[in-house]
Amino acid sequence: MTGPSKRQDTHGQDSPGRSSNRPLAALLAWLLPGLGHMYLGQRFRGRMILLGTLFLVTFGVLIGGVDVVDMQRDRLWFIAQAGTGPIAFLLDLLNQALLKTASPGTQAQFTSLGNLNSTGTLYIALAGLMNVVVIIDALAGPERAHDTPGRRSTDR
Amino acid sequence: MKFLAWIPFLSPMNWIQSAWYLLLIPLALGVSMIYKAMRVTDIHAYWRQVGVMTLQVVLAITGLAVGLILFVRYIIPMT
Numbered sequence: 473m474t475g476p477s478k479r480q481d482t483h484g485q486d487s488p489g490r491s492s493n494r495p496l497a498a499l500l501a502w503l504l505p506g507l508g509h510m511y512l513g514q515r516f517r518g519r520m521i522l523l524g525t526l527f528l529v530t531f532g533v534l535i536g537g538v539d540v541v542d543m544q545r546d547r548l549w550f551i552a553q554a555g556t557g558p559i560a561f562l563l564d565l566l567n568q569a570l571l572k573t574a575s576p577g578t579q580a581q582f583t584s585l586g587n588l589n590s591t592g593t594l595y596i597a598l599a600g601l602m603n604v605v606v607i608i609d610a611l612a613g614p615e616r617a618h619d620t621p622g623r624r625s626t627d628r
Numbered sequence: 629m630k631f632l633a634w635i636p637f638l639s640p641m642n643w644i645q646s647a648w649y650l651l652l653i654p655l656a657l658g659v660s661m662i663y664k665a666m667r668v669t670d671i672h673a674y675w676r677q678v679g680v681m682t683l684q685v686v687l688a689i690t691g692l693a694v695g696l697i698l699f700v701r702y703i704i705p706m707t
């Protein structure tokens with residue numbers, strides 16, 4: 473890992489780069505997955521992180537319905553899901569507004585059970601946990617060139 | 629007919645209940661997309677590496693599942 477004001481070029485050598493506000497990048501990464509990397513100039517990586525997170529969240533809700541994000545009933549799972557940032561809170565809000573206030577018959581129709589609920593919950597929890605890794609990478613990850621193809625000295 | 633009552637994003641995909649284990653594939657794909665976006669060194673090889681990692685995850689979990697099945701069906705009854 474190099475210092476905060478240096479980045480590695482395509483040959484793994486240090487070259488001066490634009491100094492970035494890493495804590496701001498981490499905050500942006502929580503607010504919208506991938507935004508932190510885009511802010512750091514790694515636009516391709518940022519776009520792929522956003523695409524991957526939205527893919528997991530969309531699939532999770534598609535599998536189990538909005539019931540898979542529930543801050544009150546599945547609090548421990550929600551802690552992991554909250555890693556996706558406002559997306560998880562918005563889904564919980566939708567769940568509370570659409571399902572929890574509905575009649576018992578409607579709730580029974582739209583509440584997912586068994587493997588589908590577990591799988592949908594897992595999808596969004598994994599998206600959240602992966603975004604925690606993304607946030608750490610934005611905060612303290614290695615300096616990279618601005619989406620320039622190359623190799624990190626630590627990678628094979 | 630199974631799809632008629634299904635409202636995407638609101639009601640669960642009950643029609644896939646019997647083949648829920650297939651949902652491992654998009655899960656592995658999504659995790660690989662995020663992981664490789666941070667880890668890949670040559671962004672031109674991104675999608676290839678995502679495909680390789682997805683395959684590795686699916687094969688590893690399938691192997692674990694087969695191992696567990698063999699353990700539960702054949703090893704445990706012997707003890």
